Amino acid sequence: EVQLLESGGGLVQPGGSLRLSCAASGFTFSTNAMSWVRQAPGKGLEWVSVIISNGGSTYSADSVKGRFTISRDNSKNTLYLQMNNVRVEDTAVYYCAKPRGQQLRYYFDYWGQGTLVTVSS
Amino acid sequence: EIVLTQSPGTLSLSPGERATLSCRASQSVSSSYLAWYQQKPGQAPRLLIYGASNRATDIPDRFSGSGSGTDFTLTISRLEPEDFAVYYCQQYGSSPPYTFGQGTKLEIK
Secondary structure: OOEEEEEOOEEEOOOOOEEEEEEEEOOOHHHOOEEEEEEOOOOOEEEEEEEOOOOOOEEEOOOOOOOEEEEEEOOOOEEEEEEOOOOHHHOEEEEEEEEEEEOOEEEEEEEOOOEEEEEOO | OOOEEEEOOEEEEOOOOOEEEEEEEEEEEHHHOEEEEEEOOOOOOEEEEEOOOEEOOOOOOOEEEEEEEEEEEEEEOOOOHHHOOEEEEEEOOOOOOOEEOOOEEEEEO
């Protein structure tokens, strides 16, 4: 059974930093791309970032480019999102999601339960 | 970036009725790379449909997807009480960014 368990969310001040983690199990983590998707309170889904299986390439939404960094540790089956210089508008539930597809054409077949990040002074 | 517009914003129907949800893209979605998700309050999204018309694992056959190019449809043939939720479409026809529609809320009439 595929399981994705996010952690690391919480309250952070504007301009601060936070690192989210996603522990994966039930599939071969090291051969799969991984992604983060977020959802602001009462709003829709917004794709944040994706990383390919070996970590060699990453892609991010313009809204987080230069501030958020996606990374992974295949020896620990863990995905990360380093969030720097956070803004109030980054307040959201952050979901870890397992992409499926080919050549970066991905939909998301499994999702974690999410971790809430609140940016406020 | 492809913008997806879902309609209607809210759909009010009764159990047993047929639901038709629309997703329109600002430009053609190549090879029908479009997915649909269901999200219930307090839960993560769940994949329903990929490739515009392929049901994901364990999805009941009352859910079906259709369409191509810029116009896509999710149909629920006979609504069950557990189907009332928010539905999102997502395009993945090109390299990132992946984009989602704003959602359609399906509520009990």
